[in-house]
Amino acid sequence: METADLVAAKLRPPAWLAPLLPRPRLSAQLEKAAGSSSVILLLGPSGSGKTAALSQWSPGAWVTLDAQDNDPVLFWRYVARALGVAGDPHPPGSDAFVAAIASRVEPGSVLVLDEYEHVVAAGIHRQLDLLIGASPLTLVISSRTRPPLRLDRLLLSGRLTVLSWTDLRFSAEEAELLGPRVVDSEGWPASVALEGRETEYLVEHVWGSLAADLKDFLLVAAVPARFDVALMDSLTGASDSAELLDRLRRDAVFLVSDDGRGRWYRLQRSFREALLHRLETTAPDHLTAVRRGAARWHARSGDKEEAIGLALSAGDFAFAVRLLDEQLDGLYQDGRLVSLERWLLALPDSALAASRLGRRALNLWCELGRFSERDRWITATSADHRSARSSPRSGDERAVGADEVWRLCLPRERGDLTSALRQGRELLASRLLTTPQAASQARISVARSLLLAGRLADSQALASEIPALWPGEPPAPVRVAMHGLLGLAAYLQREVEAAAVQGVRAAVRECQVRPSARMMPEAMILLALSSQHPGAELAHLLDEPGYGNDLTMGAFANLLLAQHLDAPEARGRLAAADALLATCPNPLGLVEFRNQVAAAVGDPIPPTAVSTESLSDRELLVLHYLRSDLTLREIAEDLFLSINTIKTHARTIYRKLNVHGRDELRPSRSGDAEPQT
Known part of the structure; x- marks a missing residue:
């Protein structure tokens, strides 16, 4: 149609x-x-x-x-x-x-x-x-x-x-x-007496009383949502659909003109459901075959969306994937995120691994806040991903696909900010972020890790690059995330963030899918902090599902909330943050932020925490990396410093903190050998 x-x-x-x-x-x-x-x-x-x-x-x-x-x-x-x-x-x-x-x-x-x-x-x-x-x-x-x-x-x-x-x-x-007319088209009063037995009545006493050719025709006509002569001729393999439709029109057998012009029709809803139920219980293979045929007819006719739904209902996943791959960009740009979500959720893992679609839809899952789906799709495409990485394109030894933008989320959510930042630098240095959307999302992800790591100025600088990536104004979800990052970094540095708050509010109104605390955490936290009751608003955000699975952001939000509570509530939130940080392999600057909050709420700093008051900003930054598993050479690459400069900073840090090496900077571990340089 x-x-x-x-x-x-x-x-x-x-x-x-x-x-x-x-x-x-x-x-x-x-x-x-x-x-x-x-x-x-x-x-x-x-x-x-x-x-x-x-x-x-x-x-x-x-x-x-x-x-x-x-x-x-x-x-x-x-x-x-x-x-x-x-x-x-x-x-x-x-x-x-x-x-x-x-x-x-x-x-x-x-x-x-x-x-x-x-x-x-x-x-x-x-x-x-x-x-x-x-x-x-x-x-x-x-x-x-x-x-x-x-x-x-x-x-x-x-x-x-x-x-x-x-x-x-x-x-x-x-x-x-x-009078004796018990049934009236598209609104039959016999429901009063049938008491839920409509399916039995419609099949046995309405459909069952028709001629055999009309019965067969209606069983096929019940499969598509609407039909015309050309579709029915294709599905039945005959050329008499026009004649059969004329007979049904004359008898008014639960037929509705869908376009008001006599070309497209549909069956009355209860009648159609009754016939579909009969097909499902008596001829499921025939039902599947008709759905497959209707999907291909609609695809040839240009109605790809109707074809996608029919292909999925028929279990024809390869054909559905092909259609979705063709339509993904157009539907995404049109804001049809919910329709895409509904279709993509119906695909099994086996349909994703060998398709480009499995590598292209991760952006959608994150915008919808469906992080479990994002992780499922990443896992389903991991073999394909490894194959692509092991066979890099000529001239690019670190070939990474656009789906790597969302793979950056995983180490950060699991508490490994070191790996998140390192992978982010690799991705930003590659030449494969060819679209404004991918380039923007990569910067958002890395800027988020930088903010959590305590590198606030670096986070702001990266987020500030986003507008220049777009020929016009960035789309609303991108602007929400960008303003959120800029504003929250300003807040943590005790700077005025009013413009960022206004930017977030304006962009949120433009979003077709309402942002959640997990989709755009900095923006939602910033709005909570700028509200009349920041403590209550932050607590509401933390009640949203998923924060406990995002170790670094969950710890960070709990620490912010602790700053707005009185004891003992503040100590309770601090304990919640500690429980998350205890499982983080490399939380970097979150440890220092935790200690600052603990001091502010009057909670004693645990013996395993390191006092860093005598360290300079640069030494604090190097300290974050020394707590990681990176070698000194890798730390130098990440910080754009020479290896000798890193060694000098390391010796100064050891002296100021009265420790003998990197092992003592990682109190939760023991037995780690000093990485070779």
Whole structure:
């Protein structure tokens, strides 16, 4: 189905192929509610007549929803277009875009969201609450279940109307008009008597009563979400689809015109589910074959997104990977992160190892905060990665792919800042960061490690390079991370960070996926520190899942929180940081930060901690590296110093700290031999 036809079909009520029973009573209830309510909920099971009742009332703007509309970019594009307020410059799916819609809605406007039960994305629910609270819109939601919206205030103020199954039930007068006709297309009242046996009834008494050729045709037609003559001829291998569709149209057998022009059709939802259930239980191989055929037909016709979904449902992962590889860049640049997430999650590890896709999607997982998926994909592609590293390109002995940007996260999260910084330097020195996105993410990752290591000025300098990498303004997620790094480094140096805070807030409003504390930790910490209640806000961030698995950032956030608490709460957070630091092989400057916080909250510094008050800034930096497993020559390379300068600094540090060598600088270990130079 062409994109324009698909959008048009979603933005109008279904075109019925059989006359509907008039429901003036229900239309009057809806009209009355629209005059006094901000939200109208129409709740009832499948087949209870919700869509039919709303289409007869015909209030104005309309969006029919399905599973793909859990993508906030798609969802809000449809809403904006339905309301006639499209064209806002803010990215669709962002809070700023929703705020712009709210400001441009005309008083008295009504929007119907049909089949809202498909929407499970918490971000869309939250943004719909924003729209309800900020606009004069009357929102009508038709759903099988009550949506998880914050409607308490509307209920208390009398601006919420709920019409349920009892309101949808046919009255005695309406039932008399129905007569012997038990079933009505796209809203059949027989649900009252069937009590959940709709599938059995539809298959045995509706589908089962048809001629054999129509039965076979409908079993195939139930597989794609929508179909036309060309698709059905391809799937059935015959040329009589036009004739069969004509017969179904004449008999009004649960057929809906999807485009209103008589080309594209779909089966009524309950009927389609019943037929799919029959296929799944009696002919699963046939179901798989039809899905594969439909995927290839849609791919040839240019509808790659429909093809991806069908290929995944058929278990045709190789074909799905090929399509996703072709579409990844375009969908990512369009902000379709949630749709990509849904498709990529369906791929097994075996489909990733031999594909480029497995090496290209890591950026997506980190932006979505799906770090377990990122790690799974890194593991699944590790063999391919090692092969690429062992066969470097000519002239580049350290060939590293763009996925190395996200591999940098792993040593840092596991407490090895030394390795994280070293790998980061390798990556920044390579010539393979060829896109602004990859180059920016590499700098963000290395700047984060530098900040945690205590090298605040170096972190700021690296983050400051990001804007020049882009031909225009960097995208919102990149700006959030950049301003967060700059601002938090300034805060730790007791400098003014107001501009960075403003930059973070402005960019957050532009993000299509709301940032989390794990996705962009510095930015979220900076916002918490600049709030009226920094201690409570920081504690809230630390409650988010994942901080305990990120050893360095978890320790760092706990130490910051300890600075904003009174004893004994501060000592509790300090103990939490100590527990994380104890498992870090190379925490570098986090040890000094821990000691500073311990002194500030009145907690005695443990005997294993090293006093560093007499060391210069340069000596402190060298000390961080001396605690690592790097050789002195490697430390010199990392710090851009000569080997003799490093040796001189090492001797001075040993003398000032009254130790005899590097072993004594690593109190948690014993028996380490002095690395050779």
